Amino acid sequence: MKTISRKEEIIATATRLFYEKGYTAVSMRDIATAMDIKAASLYNHIKSKQEILSEIILKVAKEFTDGMVSVVTENTSAIKKVEKVIELHIDITVNHSEALAALNNDWMHLEEEDLEAFVKMREDYEENFRIIIKQGMDAGEIKSYHPEVILFSILSTLRTLYLWYQKRGKVDVNILxxxxxxxLIKGIV
Amino acid sequence: MKTISRKEEIIATATRLFYEKGYTAVSMRDIATAMDIKAASLYNHIKSKQEILSEIILKVAKEFTDGMVSVVTENTSAIKKVEKVIELHIDITVNHSEALAALNNDWMHLEEEDLEAFVKMREDYEENFRIIIKQGMDAGEIKSYHPEVILFSILSTLRTLYLWYQKRGKVDVNILxxxxxxxLIKGIV
Structure with a gap:
């Protein structure tokens, strides 16, 4: 049986509360109350609300980064790589939709160093996606449209998927x- | 020569300020200062900050609604209609990106009646898009994927286009x- 540490429990509770009320509206006291412990004892495990936010966001951002690095370095076609990136997004969306809401809504509340790390991860991610698109164009697998239009068209859908999945969702993940x-790859016609 | 009314001037100034600082951070006084007039004289033309927001959002929402209604009732193929909807979004994005930012970020600040009107317009818009997709599937023009996946894949890109266009943009509008x-229609392969 998996046991979770007190710190993980704090982060899980905060993730849900941030999701329900918004990061700025939630206090450390609210988190303690939801866990039925004293606010002071939170600080034995975690420094601040910002540290909690950072744990939530950087963890899910790292999943994207690691997944993308693993895809981009594979010895396979560019189209297969795009397919895997789409599946990566769907998996993370289905498993971590509340953390994704924090990432999308509250990344700007990160402390300076964490903010830099996050922005860098996001840029590297986009850059790796560009490399895949370029690989595909060079190999004649991907049509020569403006590469930024391709990047944006796919990424905009994947990045807002968590919103749609929460609202409409419960589409079977395999059909999705x-x-x-x-x-996204072959169009609708 | 086109002359603009004082009210239009107030709305134009507010649109820019809301865009630069965010709706909640801008006061009626800020708008007056930017126009180099007295705050009190704003109220000869407009009731409140919320009324300004409503004018901005409902005007651009109406452009979408009218455009969509005109497309959906055309006697043409479903694919041609999807193409026209995409072009409609690009035209509105290029011409009204600041108003679109207000629509996307601040629609929840609308007063009750305007909020209802806005939500209704948004739902009708999506419903008309569904009708086009269904027409296309019935006619065998659009492949039988989950219709909500098609709707979301296209709309998510179109609805976030203003963000990308502001940041990366200045892609020639005809190439875009x-x-x-x-x-969006034929995919990338």
């Missing part, structure tokens, strides 16, 4: 993967 | 239209 891969 | 229509 199959159809979204098809629509 | 041509390539985005191709990528």
């Amino acid at each position: 993967k199959k159809d979204m891969v098809s629509v | 239209k041509k390539d985005m229509v191709s990528v």
Whole structure:
């Protein structure tokens, strides 16, 4: 049986509260109350609300980064790589939609160093996506449209997926993967 | 020569300020200062900051609604209609990116009646898009993927376009239209 540490429990509780009320509206006291412990004892495990936010955001950002690095370095076609990037986004969305909400809504509240780390991860991620698109164009697998239009068209859908999945969602994840891969890569006709 | 009314001037100034500082951070006094007039004289033309927001958002929402209604009722193929919807979004994005920022970031600050009107327009818009997709599937023009996946994949890109266009943008609008229509309809392969 997996046991979770007190710190992980704090982070899990905060993730849910940030999601329900918004990061700025939640206090350390609210987190303690939700866990039925004293606010003071939170500080044995974590320094500040910003540290909690940073743990939430950088963890999910690292999943994207690691997943992307693993895809981009694979010895396979560019189209297969795009397909895997789409599946990576769907997996993270389905498993961590509340953390993704924090990432998208509250990244600007990160402390300076963490903010820099986050922005760098985001830029590296986009840059790796560009490398895949270029690989595909060079190999004649991907049509020569403006590469930024391709990057944006795919990424905008993947990055807002968590919003749609929360609202409309509960589409079977396998249908979602199959159809979204098809629509984004092969279009609708 | 086109002359603009004082009210239009107030709305134009507010649109820019809301865009630069965020709706909640801007006061009626800020708007007056930017126009080099007295705050009190704003109220000869407009009731409140919320009324300004409502004018900005409902005007651009109406452009979407009217454009969509005109497309959906045309006697043409579903794919041609999807193409026209994409072009409609690009035109509005290029011409009204600051108003679109207000629409996306601040619609929840609208007063009750305007909020209802806005949500209704947004739902009708999506519903009309669904009708086009269904028409296309019935006619065998659009592949039978999950219709909500198609709707979301296209709309998520179109609705966040203003963010990308502001940041990366200045892609020639004709290339943007041509390539985005191709990528969203025919995919990247």
